[in-house]
Amino acid sequence: MLPPGRGGKQRDVAAHGMYRRRDTRRGWLIAEIAAELRRYGADAQHVGHAFAGRHGLNATDLQALIAVMDAELVGAPITPGRLGEQLNLSSGSVTALIDRLERAGHIRRDRDTSDRRKVLLRYADRGAALAMDFFRPLGERTDQVTAGFRDEELEVVYRFVSAMGASLREHRDALRDEPARRRTD
Amino acid sequence: MLPPGRGGKQRDVAAHGMYRRRDTRRGWLIAEIAAELRRYGADAQHVGHAFAGRHGLNATDLQALIAVMDAELVGAPITPGRLGEQLNLSSGSVTALIDRLERAGHIRRDRDTSDRRKVLLRYADRGAALAMDFFRPLGERTDQVTAGFRDEELEVVYRFVSAMGASLREHRDALRDEPARRRTD
DNA sequence: ATGGGATCTCTAGACGTTCGAGAGTTTCGC
DNA sequence: GCGAAACTCTCGAACGTCTAGAGATCCCAT
The missing domain is CATH 1.20.5 (Single alpha-helices involved in coiled-coils or other helix-helix interfaces)
Structure with missing residues (x-):
């Protein structure tokens, strides 16, 4: 004990x-x-x-689909390279991942017209429907929760989560930039 | 575009x-x-x-190590079965996972004396040191962030994250209990 | 007591994702 | 134009995970 x-x-x-x-x-x-x-x-x-x-995918696939929609919805479609960075995946894994999602009809590959080395990932109708099914109930639950808070309270919450998020990202970047430190192995 | x-x-x-x-x-x-x-x-x-x-592990290993410490620190060591539930792993995967962590000297296997079917997972010194290295900088960052909030504000934040957490767990349980629903595949 | 069902962990083989290194294009600077 | 850099894709190997089932142990009804 x-x-x-x-x-x-x-x-x-x-x-x-x-x-x-x-x-x-x-x-x-x-x-x-x-x-x-x-x-x-x-x-x-x-x-x-x-x-x-x-829905016949694994967790990585869903994360990728969300990232693709996320990027496209703000007007800046993501490339395989950056998707790999976001998901901590090597280039080979990303290719396999995109192949799966494309084969399943969730996303499409588009060549960038200005820089033809790049591939731009765009969601297909099937992927959009899936993401909507995923997010809708979560959005409804968020509504229920936030209904119990006044505007000033939400301001406080926002300030807090923003600060925590920024701090965590700092930490992540610090880990990245200090790659060689060895422990007492 | x-x-x-x-x-x-x-x-x-x-x-x-x-x-x-x-x-x-x-x-x-x-x-x-x-x-x-x-x-x-x-x-x-x-x-x-x-x-x-x-530190030579993968993300699952670290999650498992944290779960083992988490459970033991509140006085209720976790079993392989429950660990698998927490991490979404099958029993076979859990065995391999525990083997890796035990071989690396992060945790130990103990038989439960009252129910000898069970195995209780306990962290070893090595695992404790590793977890401490992981959490300490995060704790310091949490201190920095929370320093900018008054007690009443933290109360609001706590109420919010508790409510969001409870709602998300409800959603998770609802997903579990409704396993057969098929989409328009 | 004792037998049957339930619970829990572990084993074994197959599958799938991921990694690592390298090849093939396209772009940009000189 | 030529070489370096950026980006994606291919291929084989390694690793983690899953499924199915075996082996123990406990609980409870008989």
């Missing part, structure tokens, strides 16, 4: 750095918010996995 | 259901919050992927 090391202090989880001291209301809040964000990400993955499975 | 089909309505993204109408401040806020949460999850995956890669 007891964690190994530091015998005895069973709930001194702060010593492990994973959790924060919860002995003040504020500390407890911060710990719970961080934990909830972590769980939210995990559950979102589960939802994506389950939904993708129902 | 134009999305295919439905010629002309280039920016009518609301028609796709992915995004919400942004013509009011409140609508814009909600859309941005939802988008930021989505990006946060994706970026968290990237961070995990990058960190795991540096």
Whole structure:
């Protein structure tokens, strides 16, 4: 039952750095918010996995489809290279991925007319319908939740998630730029 | 440049259901919050992927290690079966996963003394050190962000993320319980 | 007590995704 | 025009995952 090391202090989880001291209301809040964000990400993955499975794709395929729509809807279609960056995939895997999605009728390949090395990915009707099925119930749930918050409260939430997101991206970039550090392996 | 089909309505993204109408401040806020949460999850995956890669594991291994510590730190060590549920893995994959982590010295297998069918997963020192290296910088960043919020504001944020998390889990469970629905394939 | 069903972990083979290196085009700078 | 750089695609190998089933152990009804 007891964690190994530091015998005895069973709930001194702060010593492990994973959790924060919860002995003040504020500390407890911060710990719970961080934990909830972590769980939210995990559950979102589960939802994506389950939904993708129902429709004959895997989680990566669904992520890719969303990224393709995301990019195209803001007027800047994505290329295979950048899709690979977003999904942490090598170029070979991206080709296979696009082949699958194209074969299934979810997206199309278009040559860029100005730079003919590039391929632009565009969603097909089938892919649009699938993404809509995925996002609609989530949007409805978001509506239900946000209905319980006043405008000023949503401003606070927005400020918070923006700051957390920016900080996490900083961390991600820092990890990328410091690639060679070895541990005590 | 134009999305295919439905010629002309280039920016009518609301028609796709992915995004919400942004013509009011409140609508814009909600859309941005939802988008930021989505990006946060994706970026968290990237961070995990990058960190795991540096230490000779894959993203699944790191998730598993975190889940094992998470469970043990609250005094209820996890079993291979439940770990598979949390990570969306089959029993066979879980065995391979545990073998990898045990071989690398990150976790240990213990037989449950009261129910000897079960195996309890416990982290080893090596795994604890790794998890600490992963979480410490994230905790520091969380501290920096939360420093810019008053207690009442954190209460609002907590209420929001709790509600969003609960709603998402409801959706996940609904997906699970309605497994057979087929689309117009 | 004892037998049957349920629960849990593990094994084995096949499948599919991913990776890594390299080839083939097209573009841009000199 | 020529060489370097950017981008996508091909191919074979490696790895993680899945499915099906075997082997233990526990629980409960008889």
